[in-house]
Amino acid sequence: ARGPATPATTLRSLYKLPLTTARKISTHVAYLAKERAVAIEAVERASQVCQAVFQRLITAETLTKKDKSPVTVADFGAQAVVNHILERYFPDDPVVGEEDSKDLQGEEGRVLREKVTELVNATTGDAMSSDEASCFARSCILRAIDRGQYAGGPRGRHWTLDPIDGTKGFLRGEQFAVCLALIIDGQVHLGVVGCPNLPYDMSKPDGERGVLMVAVKGQGAFQRKLSADSSEQETPVHVSGVQNTSDAVFCESVEAQHSDHSTNANIARLLGITKPSVRMDSQCKYASVARGDAEIYLRLPVSETYVEKIWDHASGNIIIHEAGGRVSDINGKPLDFSIGRTLSANKGVVAASAKIFDEVIGAVQATLAKDN
Numbered sequence: 038a039r040g041p042a043t044p045a046t047t048l049r050s051l052y053k054l055p056l057t058t059a060r061k062i063s064t065h066v067a068y069l070a071k072e073r074a075v076a077i078e079a080v081e082r083a084s085q086v087c088q089a090v091f092q093r094l095i096t097a098e099t100l101t102k103k104d105k106s107p108v109t110v111a112d113f114g115a116q117a118v119v120n121h122i123l124e125r126y127f128p129d130d131p132v133v134g135e136e137d138s139k140d141l142q143g144e145e146g147r148v149l150r151e152k153v154t155e156l157v158n159a160t161t162g163d164a165m166s167s168d169e170a171s172c173f174a175r176s177c178i179l180r181a182i183d184r185g186q187y188a189g190g191p192r193g194r195h196w197t198l199d200p201i202d203g204t205k206g207f208l209r210g211e212q213f214a215v216c217l218a219l220i221i222d223g224q225v226h227l228g229v230v231g232c233p234n235l236p237y238d239m240s241k242p243d244g245e246r247g248v249l250m251v252a253v254k255g256q257g258a259f260q261r262k263l264s265a266d267s268s269e270q271e272t273p274v275h276v277s278g279v280q281n282t283s284d285a286v287f288c289e290s291v292e293a294q295h296s297d298h299s300t301n302a303n304i305a306r307l308l309g310i311t312k313p314s315v316r317m318d319s320q321c322k323y324a325s326v327a328r329g330d331a332e333i334y335l336r337l338p339v340s341e342t343y344v345e346k347i348w349d350h351a352s353g354n355i356i357i358h359e360a361g362g363r364v365s366d367i368n369g370k371p372l373d374f375s376i377g378r379t380l381s382a383n384k385g386v387v388a389a390s391a392k393i394f395d396e397v398i399g400a401v402q403a404t405l406a407k408d409n
């Protein structure tokens with residue numbers, strides 16, 4: 038068992054066990070052990086789907102034409118696979134997923150639907166019974182995708198899934214992530230982020246790629262290789278030990294549309310930061326801060342109307358916390374995952390190691406006050 042034991046009463050309700058059995062095994066079962074293993078399996082599978090799409094469907098032509106259809110195939114395929122695996126192990130758990138099957142329905146959706154079905158079967162066929170596979174070839178794929186329609190909220194358990202986060206990074210062959218988290222009574226208790234293109238060891242940027250990060254509440258954050266033959270070896274990750282913000286590095290979005298780069302630069306000046314920002318797409322930014330590649334994740338609101346989605350932040354949020362960092366919105370308020378599908382009570386996101394966090398929030402507040 039890894040981490041603290043699970044109380045017998047929790048085990049009983051989680052796995053519908055008689056209390057006597059739950060008592061017997063409670064000291065051997067780490068909290069959310071089954072969920073952790075299933076979530077890792079699901080994210081690994083979905084990452085394989087995405088990589089298969091990249092290899093097969095992204096060509097110089099799709100890129101110059103700005104054709105987004107390959108990423109759409111991967112998005113739907115990855116959501117179908119994750120939802121299918123979650124349903125098999127946790128049939129009662131609802132899912133808040135980014136995608137829905139609208140574009141795959143009817144005659145209009147036939148071509149895309151067939152592409153997604155073929156892709157899912159080709160990449161995960163070995164993990165499915167023949168019944169499942171033939172069901173997937175028909176309507177089950179749409180049903181699996183639409184298990185992600187849950188409204189979220191403050192009570193009970195639900196998963197949240199971003200099948201491909203950082204779609205633009207995916208298309209460029211750069212950073213993207215498959216993100217899955219478990220929310221219980223409005224709080225993130227488990228998060229997994231798969232980063233297929235992130236170097237495993239940042240000191241060897243041209244070395245092996247593919248990182249999976251996982252965290253369970255109270256158990257710390259870990260990384261492992263995201264490769265088919267991974268030995269499942271995990272190493273703990275910790276945020277950077279940098280004490281002075283002048284030694285820190287920002288990690289920010291590639292798209293200035295998603296976080297205001299010029300205000301970021303003003304905040305950097307106030308903090309004495311001189312090193313250039315690391316720019317990358319997706320929740321890989323959280324993974325980078327969690328393992329100390331960079332110190333500060335900044336996502337400043339760029340419009341009055343955009344509300345952040347829970348699947349864009351849930352996994353990253355717990356991974357940062359468990360790696361010794363802190364996360365809040367630009368006003369220092371914790372991200373509130375209890376409201377529904379969006380973070381409507383928050384504005385922007387700031388994540389940093391605990392040591393420098395308050396100073397970073399101070400600089401964000403001072404800069405925004407001056408700009409407004």
Ligand SMILES: Nc1ncnc2c1ncn2[C@@H]1O[C@H](COP(=O)(O)OS(=O)(=O)O)[C@@H](OP(=O)(O)O)[C@H]1O
Nearest residue numbers: 201202203204205290291292294295317318319343
């Ligand atoms: N206007 C606006 N403001 C803030 N955020 C937005 C906005 N529009 C979209 N999104 C969401 O940003 C997700 C990608 O975030 P990144 O940090 O990877 O952005 S970037 O594209 O790399 O710059 C992206 O997630 P994916 O759709 O999963 O790629 C969106 O959910």
Ligand SMILES: [Mg+2]
Nearest residue numbers: 199202203349
């Ligand atoms: Mg996203």
Ligand SMILES: [Mg+2]
Nearest residue numbers: 135199201202
């Ligand atoms: Mg997405």
Ligand SMILES: [Mg+2]
Nearest residue numbers: 135201203204
């Ligand atoms: Mg999207």
